[in-house]
Amino acid sequence: MKFLSPVLFIFLNCSFCALCFKTNKSLKLSYNINNLKKSRKNFNNNIKVYSSNEHLKQLKYVREVTNASIQICNNALKECNNDIEKAVELVRKNAKNSLFVSTSVKTQKEGLVAAGILDNKIVLIELLSDSDFVSRNDKFVSFVKNLVNIALVGEMPSLNKSEATANYAASSTTFTSSTHNIDNLLTLPYVDENGRSNETVGEHLNYLRNIFREDIKIGRFTKYVKRNEQEFLHFYIHNVIEGNNTVGLSGVLLVMNIETLNENLKTKKEDILNIADDLAMHILSAKPVSISVDRLNEKVVKRELDIIKESLKDLKKPENIITNMINGKIRKFYSSVVLLEQEYMLDDTKRKVSQVIKDFSKKHEININVEYFDNFIIGEQNILKD
DSSP states (O other), rough: OOTTTHHHHHHHHHHHHHHHHHHHHHHHHOOOOOOOOHHHHHHHHHHHHHHHHHHHHHHHHHHHHOOHHHHHHHHHHHTTTTOOHHHHHHHHHSSSSSOOOOOOOESSOOOEEEEEEEEEEEEEEEESSSSSHHTHHHHHHHHHHHHHHHHHOOOOOOOHHHHHHHHHSOOOOOEOSSSHHHHHHHHHHEEETTTTOOOEEHHHHHHHHHHHTTTEEEEEEEEOOOOOTTTEEEEEEEEEEEEEEEEEEEEEEEEETTTHHHHHHHHHHHHHHHHHHHHHHHHHHHOOOOOOOOGHHHHHHHHHHHHHHHHHHTTOHHHHHHHHHHHHHHHHHHHHHBBBGBBBBBSSSOOBBBHHHHHHHHHOOOOOEEEEEEEETTTTTTTTTT
């Protein structure tokens, strides 16, 4: 019996240790499983939050363009599988008033717009950042100013036929913000304000990204080369930075065709500059996408006509009245997006821009026409143009 007592004690002790080990292992396993479930739940929640944020952005876009109720916009997005362009069309087709409320939508971007003229060339460029803190930094401001000079001096390839057709007012002398042209700009030698060059534009862009830890990139870009001696090049920058009239938060590039330009500049230069500034300010405010109706993209016109016809299909009226309503609505559309058809915004005369130009030409005996324009506004995107 004395001999068995120590043996029994050892046996019981070992059994207890084994039980503790097993229990501890089970507890650890249970803890790990619970953690895994919790992580999966958090992951799923993150997906839901991300999806929700994306949906809210889409909802905001559709509502901003159509001014329809949140419920109507939400239903349209669901029906169109979150395709925002189709959702906008659907809302407008079903609306009593099928016209655009706005062709511009807000974008979550900061940055600067800069412009410059050199001989027979003019450039308008947009440089984007994530925060205004970065876009106001001296390095950022210097970079966008240098970009303008580089784009003016650097050789840019001609637009091919398909690119020119896709553009609203493209010609063989216009270089726009296609991926091809921006990529070409990035390969040009970067020359700083002191004339030093030991890297490409793309390499200096990456240098700024590493310094500021932000997604700095070239946004929209236009370069125009004069086709004849009658073309007058002009730019206007709004909300200028530090008194520099070449850099700001928005800008317009404008090309006007003026008969006997050189002679008129000798005696009427101030008048020409005034009308150019006025037209540029109107463009910035009214945000047209085309100079004239015949230059408006055919796809845009066709889509607009389809939307108007669809919105009127349930009206029980004679065919001639429906036709007149369609013509009236398409004229209203032109007056919203075509420069020469828009109501001039810088006075209260309710004249069309085309009439303002005619009145100026008659008063100052200068025959002028708008040949080309482009405009960039930081934080805004034109849904018919950009």
